[in-house]
Each structure stands twice: as C-alpha cells, then as structure tokens.
Amino acid sequence: MSEIAATDALPKPKRDIAPLLLPVVLAIVMIPLVGSASSWVTLTVASLAMGMMIFIMASGLTLVFGLMDVLNFGHGAFIAVGAYVATLVLLPLASWAQADSLLANLAVLVPAALLSMGVTGALGLVVERVLVLPVYGQHLKQILMTTGGLIVAEQTLYALFGPQIIPMPLPTALRGSFILGDIVISKYRLLAMLLGFAIFVAIELVLNRTKIGLLIRAGVENREMVEALGYRIRRLFLGVFMTGSALAGLGGVMWGLYREQVHASIGDELTVLVFIVVIIGGLGSITGCFIGAILVAMVANYGGFLVPKLALVSNILLMVAVLMWRPRGLYAVTSR
Amino acid sequence: MSALLKLTGVETYIGRYHILQGVDFEVPEGRTTMLLGRNGAGKTTTLRTIMGLWQPKNGSITLAGEPIEKLATPDIAQRGVGYVPESMAVFSDLTVKENLVLAARNGPLDDAQLAWIFGFFPALKKFWLSRAGSLSGGQKQMLSIARAIVEPRKLLLIDEPTKGLAPAIVMSLIECLKEIKRRGATILLVEQNFHAARELGDHVLVMDNGTIVHRGEMAALAADVPLQERLLGLSLEAHQ
Numbered sequence: 001m002s003e004i005a006a007t008d009a010l011p012k013p014k015r016d017i018a019p020l021l022l023p024v025v026l027a028i029v030m031i032p033l034v035g036s037a038s039s040w041v042t043l044t045v046a047s048l049a050m051g052m053m054i055f056i057m058a059s060g061l062t063l064v065f066g067l068m069d070v071l072n073f074g075h076g077a078f079i080a081v082g083a084y085v086a087t088l089v090l091l092p093l094a095s096w097a098q099a100d101s102l103l104a105n106l107a108v109l110v111p112a113a114l115l116s117m118g119v120t121g122a123l124g125l126v127v128e129r130v131l132v133l134p135v136y137g138q139h140l141k142q143i144l145m146t147t148g149g150l151i152v153a154e155q156t157l158y159a160l161f162g163p164q165i166i167p168m169p170l171p172t173a174l175r176g177s178f179i180l181g182d183i184v185i186s187k188y189r190l191l192a193m194l195l196g197f198a199i200f201v202a203i204e205l206v207l208n209r210t211k212i213g214l215l216i217r218a219g220v221e222n223r224e225m226v227e228a229l230g231y232r233i234r235r236l237f238l239g240v241f242m243t244g245s246a247l248a249g250l251g252g253v254m255w256g257l258y259r260e261q262v263h264a265s266i267g268d269e270l271t272v273l274v275f276i277v278v279i280i281g282g283l284g285s286i287t288g289c290f291i292g293a294i295l296v297a298m299v300a301n302y303g304g305f306l307v308p309k310l311a312l313v314s315n316i317l318l319m320v321a322v323l324m325w326r327p328r329g330l331y332a333v334t335s336r
Numbered sequence: 337m338s339a340l341l342k343l344t345g346v347e348t349y350i351g352r353y354h355i356l357q358g359v360d361f362e363v364p365e366g367r368t369t370m371l372l373g374r375n376g377a378g379k380t381t382t383l384r385t386i387m388g389l390w391q392p393k394n395g396s397i398t399l400a401g402e403p404i405e406k407l408a409t410p411d412i413a414q415r416g417v418g419y420v421p422e423s424m425a426v427f428s429d430l431t432v433k434e435n436l437v438l439a440a441r442n443g444p445l446d447d448a449q450l451a452w453i454f455g456f457f458p459a460l461k462k463f464w465l466s467r468a469g470s471l472s473g474g475q476k477q478m479l480s481i482a483r484a485i486v487e488p489r490k491l492l493l494i495d496e497p498t499k500g501l502a503p504a505i506v507m508s509l510i511e512c513l514k515e516i517k518r519r520g521a522t523i524l525l526v527e528q529n530f531h532a533a534r535e536l537g538d539h540v541l542v543m544d545n546g547t548i549v550h551r552g553e554m555a556a557l558a559a560d561v562p563l564q565e566r567l568l569g570l571s572l573e574a575h576q
Binding site: 211214215217218220221222224225226227228229230231232233333 | 387389410413414419425428429430434437439483
C-alpha cells in the first residue's frame with residue numbers, strides 16, 4: 001500500500017471564478033457606456049432584481065434537468081399558476097394590500113405567496129406523477145407531454161379567470177423608492193434582490209451542508225450509483241420537482257407584482273427565458289443558474305438602454321457567446 | 337458453507353439482445369467467488385442483474401434465502417449488498433468525506449470502521465476533504481471500494497477493480513481486498529487479471545456466452561493449465 005500512501009499531495013483544486021467575475025466585469029464595462037452614474041445604478045439594481053426573480057423561477061428547473069434528465073417545457077405553467085393564485089388573495093383583500101400599514105400589507109402578501117407556493121408545489125406532484133413519470137428517459141415524449149401540460153394549464157387559466165389582463169398592484173409598503181442623492185432604488189426591486197439572494201444562499205446551504213443536498217448533487221452526477229447505495233432517488237426527485245414548482249410559483253408572484261399585472265401567457269413568455277438561463281448556467285448547477293440569471297437580466301437592461309433594437313435578440317446572443325466559450329454552460333455539472 | 341446468494345436460470349435481455357441465457361450459481365457465505373470470462377461473456381450484466389440495475393426476464397435470485405429478483409436497486413442495497421461498478425462511479429463533485437458520508441446510509445460514519453479503512457487506504461485519509469474528481473485512478477478505485485465497505489455488508493459485488501491500474505497499484509489493491517476478505521466478507525468479484533483472481537479467489541465461475549461453463553475451486557483451476565486454456569483461451573501462468 002506504500003505506493004498509494006506515497007502519492008504526492010494533490011494540487012489544490014482551483015476555484016473556477018471566471019464565471020463569477022462575468023457580471024462584475026460586465027457592470028464595470030457598462031459604466032462609461034451608460035454615462036450617468038444614477039442611470040447606471042438604476043439599471044444595475046434593475047438587473048439584479050430581475051435576475052433574482054428569474055433565478056427563483058429557474059432554480060427548480062435546473063435541478064430537475066440535471067438530476068433526472070427531464071426536459072420540463074411546462075415549467076412556465078407553475079409560474080403562471082403561482083401568479084394567478086396570488087391574485088385570489090391579493091384582490092379580495094385589496095384594502096389590506098393598499099392600506100398604509102406594513103403589517104396589513106404583509107398579512108396579505110405573505111399568505112398569498114405561501115398559498116401560491118403550496119398550490120404550485122401540489123401541482124408539481126400531480127404533473128410529476130401523471131405527465132413525467134410515464135416518460136422518464138424519453139426526451140421527445142417529455143417535450144410533448146410537458147408542452148401539452150403548459151397549453152392545458154394556460155387554457156384552464158383563460159377559462160377560470162378570463163382572457164383579460166388582471167391588475168396586481170404592489171402593496172403600499174413596497175411602492176416608492178429609496179433616494180440617495182441622484183440615485184433612486186425601488187423598494188420592491190431591493191426586496192426582490194434580497195429575497196432572491198436569500199433563496200440562493202438557502203439552496204446552496206441545503207446542497208452543501210445537508211445529506212439531502214449531498215444526495216441531490218450526487219444524483220445529478222450519477223443517479224444509478226445513488227440508487228446502488230440504497231437511496232430511492234425517485235422520491236428525492238419528486239421532492240425536488242415539487243420544490244422547483246413551488247419556487248416557480250413564488251417567482252410568478254414576484255414577477256406579477258413586478259409588472260403589476262397577470263395574464264395567462266406569462267408562463268409561455270418566461271419559459272424561454274428560464275431555459276436560456278439554465279442552459280447558460282450549465283444543467284444542474286445552482287451557481288451557474290444564479291450567474292446566468294443575472295447575466296440575462298443585465299444584457300436585457302443594459303442592452304435595452306443602449307441599443308433598444310437589440311433587446312429582442314440579446315438573450316440569444318448572450319447564450320451563443322457563453323456556449324462558444326463554455327459549450328456545457330458556465331458551470332458544467334453533468335456530462336449531458 | 338451455506339449459499340448466501342443463489343442464481344437459478346437467470347435470463348437478462350438488454351434491448352433485443354439476450355445477454356444472460358440461464359445463469360445458475362451459488363456464492364458461499366464468507367468466501368470470495370471469482371467470476372471470470374472473456375469480454376462480452378456477461379459478467380458485468382450478471383452483477384448488474386443481481387443489483388437490480390437490469391431486471392431479469394426469467395429465473396430467480398435469492399439473497400440469504402429471500403427472493404430479490406423483483407426488487408428495485410435501493411431495496412437490494414438496503415438488504416446489505418455493496419456494489420463497486422467497473423466505472424468506479426465515485427461522485428467527482430463531492431469530496432472523499434462526502435462520498436463516504438453518503439455511503440454510510442444507516443447513520444454517521446463509524447470511527448472504528450473508518451480507522452480500519454484508512455489502515456489500508458491511507459490516501460483516503462490524506463485527501464479527506466479533496467474533491468473525488470481530483471483523485472488518481474487508483475485512489476478513485478480505493479474510494480469506490482471504501483464506499484462499499486464503510487458499513488458492514490452481507491455481500492460485496494466488485495466489478496474489475498484492477499482494470500486500467502498500474503501494476504504497483506494492482507498489488508496494493510490485492511492486499512487491500514485480502515484484508516477485506518480476512519474480515520469474513522462474502523465477495524463476488526469479476527476480474528480479468530488472472531494473477532489477482534488466483535490471489536483472491538476461493539471459488540471460481542467461468543462464463544461464456546451468457547452461461548456458466550465451469551465452476552470449482554480457484555486453486556484447482558490455477559493448477560490446471562490445459563483447463564485454463566480451454567475455458568479462457570489463456571493460461572494463468574502467462575499473466576503473472
């Protein structure tokens with residue numbers, strides 16, 4: 001055994017920080033291009049807030065993609081359902097939401113968010129059992145089933161809530177901005193940033209500090225071996241699927257409040273965006289998803305400000321650029 | 337010596353290919369049984385079928401008298417079967433410690449068991465907090481085996497542990513497996529390295545075209561050069 005014991009010390013694994021630096025570098029490069037400091041801060045905060053909301057919506061999808069190799073094109077349905085369910089609480093209790101009391105605002109906002117997460121989590125359970133379970137390992141069928149599920153969900157929302165756009169006004173406490181000199185920071189964007197970052201930290205802690213997290217990371221890499229160690233990965237996957245669905249529901253609530261309106265095709269619109277984020281980040285990587293979401297939001301905001309005509313294709317251009325640099329995404333976890 | 341594992345008429349298909357064509361054998365408790373044969377004979381398929389990774393179409397598999405052929409892989413693992421695949425399948429994104437924490441399904445890592453493992457796999461202690469992906473091939477194999485023995489198991493299924501390793505590492509690995517054997521483990525070991533097979537095996541099974549074509553004592557096969565040539569097309573002596 002001496003040959004093994006005498007092995008030279010391994011070089012310390014290098015931390016791959018290049019992707020982490022990308023948003024920072026992009027933000028710095030934009031300072032002279034944007035010109036005004038206050039515009040730059042506003043755009044950067046807007047990017048971070050939008051990025052965090054997209055991250056919340058996409059985080060579940062990247063784990064589902066990475067862990068079980070399931071292409072869930074119906075993920076957007078959870079976003080739309082989450083937003084609509086919140087209106088069931090926010091609109092009847094509009095007087096509380098619009099009251100000039102933080103406590104009254106929270107008393108309606110928190111239950112609305114929790115109800116949305118509960119309903120979308122439960123919907124995730126049904127979708128996994130009914131639509132996804134029969135087509136494990138069959139990508140084409142997964143695309144057909146989940147896209148079909150998205151269409152059914154969208155049409156059901158039209159049938160239940162009507163085709164009109166439903167207003168979803170921000171509660172009073174989240175309206176307005178903090179003003180620091182020339183710089184204006186919207187309260188809601190700040191909340192979105194903080195909440196998104198808190199969820200990122202929570203997911204990272206679960207993935208890195210708990211046995212369930214270890215199982216998820218191991219399962220993303222090699223499902224079969226996790227089962228051979230005696231763990232039922234299907235149950236784990238169901239849990240991840242439900243959590244991802246609930247997070248998408250929360251993301252839907254936040255997006256609805258951000259736009260102050262909800263419509264049934266919200267899921268359709270955001271599905272493409274979350275898929276771009278998941279692909280840019282690398283399938284199964286939460287950190288990659290986090291950075292990808294910020295990059296997508298930055299390109300949309302800076303690009304929209306500097307070259308408005310580019311806004312339509314900016315995300316595709318970003319994806320092409322990232323994949324030319326790293327074909328498996330910013331942080332490749334799986335070899336798929 | 338009673339049989340811990342028994343396969344009777346096991347047939348496994350992979351797609352439309354009929355790989356195992358009626359496999360019958362027993363693995364006695366507390367002994368090391370070598371499963372030899374040429375590439376494509378069905379050795380890995382046999383281990384994967386026992387582990388539930390591929391479902392047999394016909395036949396029965398019993399572990400300590402209990403039928404397991406219809407059980408899912410996690411249920412088979414929970415009945416005390418440890419599996420070391422040919423690919424090693426260490427979780428490269430996890431540290432050595434995390435790999436072993438996952439393998440210790442029934443609770444926290446046992447200090448005495450760890451000390452025993454570190455006794456013959458000192459590299460694992462040295463690189464305890466390193467990512468498994470940064471280990472060498474030999475060290476990954478050690479981790480893969482350590483994962484299978486970090487908790488007491490009734491049966492170990494080990495698939496070609498010496499494959500692709502440098503000769504010096506192979507010798508070390510044989511010593512490690514001997515130590516595991518001395519603890520009374522029951523092992524079904526697939527091996528292409530005949531020297532390793534002779535060193536480790538109590539019993540031997542030889543496979544060809546998805547069936548067992550020879551069974552007996554390893555020492556008897558090792559001593560019978562014509563039989564080796566007939567069964568394997570090779571002589572053990574040529575692989576010293």
